[in-house]
Amino acid sequence: MLLNHLTHLHHHLILHTQLYPLLPPKLDYSLTPQPQTLMPILHPIYNSPKHYIQLINIHKTPINQSF
Incomplete structure (x- = not known):
């Protein structure tokens, strides 16, 4: 499957092989x-x-684990 995609991109001059x-x-x-x-x-x-x-991550507040 990947090889088919890469071959397709190569044929459309998007990738150089x-x-x-x-x-x-x-x-x-x-x-x-x-x-x-x-x-x-x-x-x-x-x-x-x-x-x-x-x-x-900057705006996260730590969760209080004690119940």
Whole structure:
């Protein structure tokens, strides 16, 4: 399944594939220049949950365990 997705992205020029002549075969994938232009947009989306979790942890109050 993953290989199908990676092959699809490669055929649409989103990923560059580097094949190394090793046994077992080794493949490295990297973004082509065109999708790299999206990184300034994608970084805030990626980092947003991290920021939200940090805010939650800052405002958490310890739970009183004694009943």
